Amino acid sequence: MEIIKDLPEVFQEFAEQRRNSFLAVKKIKEEGIPVVGAYCTYFPQEIAMAAGAATVGLCSTSDETIGEAEKDLPRNLCPLIKSSYGFAKTDKCPFFYFSDVVVGETTCDGKKKMYEYMSEFKDVFLMELPNTQGEEALKLWKSEVIRFKEYLEEKFQTEITEEKLREAVKLQNAVRRSMKSLYQVMKHDPAPVKGYDLFKVLYGSTFKFNKEVIPAEMEAIAKKIEEEYAAGKMEEKRPRILITGCPIGGATEKVIAAVEDNGGIVTAFENCTGAKTYDRLVDEDAEDIYQAIAERYLSVGCSVMAPNPNRFELLGRMIEEYKIDGVVEMTLSACHTYNLETRKVRKFVTEEKHIPYMSVETDYSREDIGQLNTRIAAFLEML
Amino acid sequence: MYFTGIDIGSTCAKLAVMDEEKRLILKHVQPTGWSSVDTAASIYDRMKSRGIDLEESVCVATGYGRISVPYADKTVTEITCHGKGAVWIHDCKTGMVIDIGGQDTKVIRLENGQVKDFVMNDKCSAGTGRFLEVMANSMALSPDQLCALAASGGGVTISSMCTVFAESEVISLIGRGEKRENIAYAVAESIVNKVVSLASRLSTGEGPVCLTGGLCECDYIRKILGEKLRCGVIASPEGRYAGAIGAALTAAEYGMRKRGK
Structure with a gap:
């Protein structure tokens, strides 16, 4: 596949992908394809894909419906949960509206209680995600994956055959590999493109329903970036920042903007929009494919796990591979698990990796843009 | 050639002007x-009246109002400036800087x-100058008077971290007839505990x-800060201008770099 358009145009297109997919989801429904909505990186997409369903991420990213959500939920709750619940309740999110079922996991306390309330007005399938990653936890998680498969078979009156599932695994692995090949262009120093542009593609691509086209498209974009880089087109040399922490998208993109507007460049995302979602593959050749799927998903390094070694393994690896000068952690206010884990991340980054670290706590409002800019600018001045 | 630093904080704006030898030749503070x-x-006019020609100077602005200085050649955050300013004032290259500002309190290593x-x-706003100002207002004192009085008091605590709730606590203490x-x-x-936890x-x-x-000129604050941090706390009357001095140094x-080019 050859990318004919210019890169800025490609980036812009991905920035608009979420909105454009509002129409696509309606079309899919009209074609009779079921839609499974999900909120989390732990959601085993392959099961839904093998059931012939389209999958879509439902995490809301604006403060538009937070007021409505606060009628039912406490104010001092994470904005992602409040906003997601608000969009669901007010039926303002087309993806939610068209989802036949919403899959939740028992990740953090806020989310699992929110799903309880959400199930009052929507079909919610709640998977019991363990908060440890040992052998017993894996057994439980595998049984949950199988329970989810049986639920979908019943719900959509279809059979999820081993063959279909293995196909889905292969496709999803191809997507992961291609996303990785794309974000790996940022290993170049100086960086070939802005982190914000890369982010637009990472985020936008999750709203593409036709997964088959993603691998070729990502590889083509990566190739084009590489070619232009080889021809001398690149960003200025600037401090290289890795962003970690809570999921970023919509309102919280202000953190990426603050880094790049104040003289830094984001070269890596160790969060759910970035490497956390794509780094690990499912073992395609495993004898027991359910076991392989369960293993892959349970190993996601989210702060809901205690302890959470995989996050530090990935973080450490990325700091090296992407030649990171400083780590910025973004946490959402009232996200207890990530906020608590900042202490450990700070220690890891400063004492083991010997580079500066800062954490910023924010929400979906615009009121702290000034404060964010001052903190992040000061951090960059320090590097 | 002059080097001017302007620090526009939430409460006070500070000016520091240095000559080529990095001597502080003018400092000024205004609300x-x-x-x-x-x-x-108004700072521009003041410099002009003191014979400082901005054509002949490099100007760096800092503080939350740094973007509002149209004649600045560059803006730098107050964190970097306070760090530089403290190094210059105290001639100490390694240590900790605590800046209790109007709306922000910063601790810098x-x-x-x-x-x-x-x-x-x-x-x-807990642990900031604003907190002190609001409490002083409700007691009909200036912040300096409040700090001076605090040295002879004891036995009472305010538990609210929120300025608004803490103010009503103060008002009910006044109502109860507690000594000023x-x-x-x-x-x-309350302020110092919050700063120490930061x-x-x-x-x-x-x-x-x-x-x-x-x-920085509040001896009592400096004293209890030292007790709670278990170390000596140094301060200088110039500490109020640390941000502006740091901006002038920047x-x-x-200026030197530009001239070098």
């Missing part, structure tokens, strides 16, 4: 007022004259603790 643009203009790490208060010095003591304790988030290191910002570096 920021409601418009930082007007404040920047310096190593070899560079900012190594810093923390700031989040969306909350005891309430002042409680207010000072400072404890930074790793401890060598060197003294320098208190800068509007409270202007000097910037």
